Amino acid sequence: MQVLKFGGTSVGTAEAILRVIDIVSEKISKEPVIIVVSAFGGTTDALLQCGSLAAGGNELYKEHVGHITTRHLDAVRQLIPVQQQSSMLSAVKKLCNEVEDLCNGIFLLGETTARTKDKLVSYGELISSLVITAAFQAKSVPATWWDSRKLIRTNGEFGNATVDFALTNEQFSLELQSLSTPLVVMPGFIASDTEGITTTLGRGGSDYTAAIAAAAVKASSLEIWTDVSGMMTADPRWVLNARVIPAISYQEAMELSHFGAKVIYPPTIQPVMNLHIPVWIKNTFAPGDAGTVIQNESYRNGNPVRGISSISNLALLSLEGSGMVGVPGFSRRLFEALAAHQINVILITQGSSEHSICVGVDATAADKAKMAVDAAFAPEISLRKVEPLIVEKDLSIVALVGEQMKSHPGISGKMFGSLGRNGVNVRAIAQGSSERNISAVIATRDVRKAINLLHEEFFEKTYKQINLFITGVGNVGGRLLQQLAQQQQFLLQHMRLQLRVVGLANSKRYLINEEGIDLLSWKAAMDHGVEGNITSFTDDIIQRNLRNTVFVDVTASEEVARAYPKLLEKSIAVVACNKIACSSPYSYYRELKNKSHEFNTSFLFETNVGAGLPVIGTLNDLLKSGDRIHSIEAVLSGTLNFVFNNYDGSRPFAEVVRQAQDEGYTEPDPRLDLSGVDVMRKIMILARETGEHLEMESISNNSFLPASCMNGSVDDFYNEMLKQEAHFRSIFDAAAANGCKLKFVATYNEGKASVGLQQIAPGHDLYHLYGKDNIVLFKTDRYPLQPLVIKGAGAGADVTASGVFADILRATLN
Incomplete structure (x- = not known):
């Protein structure tokens, strides 16, 4: 028996559901199948919004319930022939009426509880699974609907219930004995406690439902069908060149999912890992794609890093004080204080001096954490043996994951060297004893740049992308753009450098295009640039925070030369044809040289003397x-x-x-x-x-x-x-x-x-x-x-431009 799970995007429209029917119909010709389905895409959020509006006394919730009802009734009409629609339309309408009744109660009370929320959101999966079961039957595919609430037993921790696997496996075993169809449809995400009260398994819990079912029936495989063709080396929304990982171990998949990979819900792996059930990540919209298999063994492909992931909205909590040194029990008390308030610790790091302990938690729990920890250490704080808990927000974790990293020295060096060269400050570091992941806490504003840098460092052996911002597009600047256009393909082919001009500026306006400015039509494009001076141009450069950025000054402007320090401080390389900076008072020249060293970036000005001569x-x-x-x-x-x-x-x-x-x-x-x-x-x-x-x-x-x-x-x-x-x-x-x-x-x-x-x-x-x-x-x-x-x-525009070009290439080697 196989278990397949289809997520919200896979069942988001009638067309998508018909695609699911085609996929499953092919499967059941070979062996019985259980499919676990999510709510129609966006329905869970819509139900939560209904509850929120009702709790706030806003009668708009009725209109939102109406939209939910209409959407599901329309799906029934599109999927089921007219003569077979009546009973399913009635069933959907009845369940949607229950949603409205529940919201009416919330409206009257003016509040909602975790138990009520679980009841409310359960309707998304209940309705979708019933409609999809009927759609299979309408296509003459025999299908049985199982109510997950009667099979999966949990404790009463609403919102993220813990599964009783022994009782759950027993319920599945009993249900299998009476199964008479080759196909079972189950709602994901939902379960019930021992009293039959509805619980949920956490957002993304439909994956977990499928894994629980796969383990209970000892499935031959578990397939997670989604809208991407497998687990990726990085988030494809951020990294254009992210690629599918063909195969990955259970441990690596858990690490990646823990650190933010959205393709699979983190607890999913555990139930199937113990039974060595392979898990496939497949694309509903491209079923022919190979996908990713998660299995017991790590896939060896010559790259010790399997993927890069991140967690945003992190807060770093630092407990510091001289009174901690050599005194046992401080760590235990810290974690007890956090655990007592149900605050999950995502990352831990401690200085070898025992003077400080840092932990990462979800930023939404930071204020509660500070109150709890300060209360727990109130005696030491009053005696100044320990400082009040320090809370830093607007942070994220970037993690490298790979089973083989432990046998490859230098991974950390490459990781932190790449980040450092681009001005990404690392606030804290953690590495598990298994050496399966290396985690770095960085500012959230740097996450996109950091992930692209690391992906380029570890996965993109074909080229290194350089982002050029050029100010001064006169005689020399124009020749430089001609030379860049002429050599782009050569540099890509022979030096593995993708030089992209992403910004141009003159004294009145500037143009920025992160995808690259067409160097054959840049003059016309400049006419549509925004009005601005060097300050607004450099501020925009810094705000965009692109990786491997080089600022090129082909002017004779003192104002431009005065902008160098703030660029160097952001680890943006500066190439200056302009002589004003280096011939300014010695203190300014020295400041620029020092900042170049301090922030590990290039400050190059070869053309200040001798144009293109070395x-x-x-x-x-x-x-x-x-x-x-x-x-x-x-x-x-x-x-x-x-x-x-x-x-x-x-x-x-x-x-x-x-x-x-x-x-x-x-x-x-x-x-x-x-x-x-x-x-x-x-x-x-x-x-x-x-x-x-x-x-x-x-x-x-x-x-x-x-x-x-x-x-x-x-x-x-x-x-x-x-x-x-x-x-x-x-x-x-x-x-x-x-x-x-x-x-x-x-x-x-x-x-x-x-x-x-x-x-x-x-x-x-x-x-x-x-x-x-x-x-x-x-x-x-x-x-x-x-x-x-x-x-x-x-002298001469061509030779000067070639000297600037050479400095740009030197800057890329830093």
Whole structure:
């Protein structure tokens, strides 16, 4: 004999019930079947609402009872031929009248009890099971209806009654003796005590009913039919790539169901486990899917983790005090106080110092727990040996479950490393001695991110998802988006990285799409973005709390640079093309570096110096490997190098600068480049990366621009340069007379930095530098005579964007 259970969604409509009839009809051709059915989907909640309205004196309960009645009568009319409907319509109407009578009594009393609630909600399963039995009979399938209240005996604990298995098994045995049909239909969820008073087995108790029946009749198998194709590696509503677990042990299934897996009610496993009855989780709406089998042996598939689950609405209770150390009995008294008030403990952890005990309970019981524990320890609290119970709410448990975890070292390290890298703070940890689960208490706001992170870490070997938020979609930002679009497939295929741009912002508006922004039509999409500034954009990023988040700043905005700390504090990696943050006062630069270390995330700014050249990365590699920097000599402005490589006196200096701007090598205001301020920032950043505490005012600047060029607008600047052409020509002629080229050089030597225009002789390393190229020379302990040279294009949107892209990839490896 088989036992099948069909949940509320499986019997929620007439169409669904017809599907159930097809499934069961195929089964009974092979062996007898007992089916256990839930109430029609949503009916239990509707009945409870009727009781609540009635208890509150609200006569709307009558209207709600009417809706329930209509729904079930309609089901009868759809499932049973007209000539056979009369008796079932009468039976349904009679039971619905009883519901209304019960609610009338509640309305008159103005209150309801646990016993009354059990009576009220029992009608959902009673009506559905009778209608489904009649539907089978109407399809010429012989079926017998058994009343679960006469078979399953419990104590009088209404709402969550305890089963008397000896008496229950005896009742089933007697009923089987007179069975004459191949099919039995039973209502789930409901039972009765020894006096015949209706009790219930807890929400989700229809699964438990089926397991009780399977154990009582020693079924060949138990099948739980629901609306998913088996137990999943994680909640599919949260994890898009959750997959079906083909097979799982009884113990693993109990762990997963205890920690929130909704597919199966936790007590279900116990009755069938002792008899080694396999349990199948199947999908009513996809009956051909294999489903999940729960059996005695763990399924070995090379992955020690079987699934990830969670419990929300948790409160953490902490009992602390110096008076607890070395004194026996504190734990016992704590648990006795909680047990005396029927407060279930979900998780336990205790510090080895014996100074504190933490337990997790349902948040709805937290206030009651505090009163109970504070009363139990009132003498110690008054003497300050123990602190009043500390209650923390808005917490959840995330749990890894797997029978094989005990034989695989490093599981905990991977779990907590993944959470830590993404700023998920772990408030408490518990691991059973069986090592079958590892549980972490975290903030409820982090649960979705945590489950996705862990699923990615343990199940998604195909790729790692990176969520990019980019501010600044001008010249460089636009090229970066082109490069990302071009390389997305390559990175997915060769590096297992799924780079998704989920946020874009400019100075006026921003756009966020958690499914990813189409990089071929982002400009049109930006037109439909929301109005907002960098504050609202970063607040939205933090609020969404996505995993593996990287914030990319491709602006020159001080306001954006000031947003970095709050992002780093949330373990959001920051990639900065913007030089303002690292060239701000040293205290701010140091704050950002410290926050990056403290919150275990990346703060990368390679393009601050040399655009796409690996200048900062090489410098850091030298330092990390134990080298010491003696001096840095560099041409760090692609703009100035372009200008002086193209100025030969044959055309005005202003015209060459204009060409540089038109070709995209300068800042919007070219004075930032020509004044040497931008080069000062770059050499300061390099000096700071060596460990030097350097400020802008400490750097000497031998500027070649006349002071008058710095006044007025950009147009005034160009006009003034034309007036000063003789000055620029004289600088060029002096260098040419000496056989030298003009280069704007930055130097750093043993703590001192300077920038300025220099005449470079042919034998110097800086002489052969053309176009917009940059060059950096490092002299170190290892390179004392012949410097380490980095040379290449130091300006241009494409190379700068590629440098930002490289930093994004580095950030993904953190």
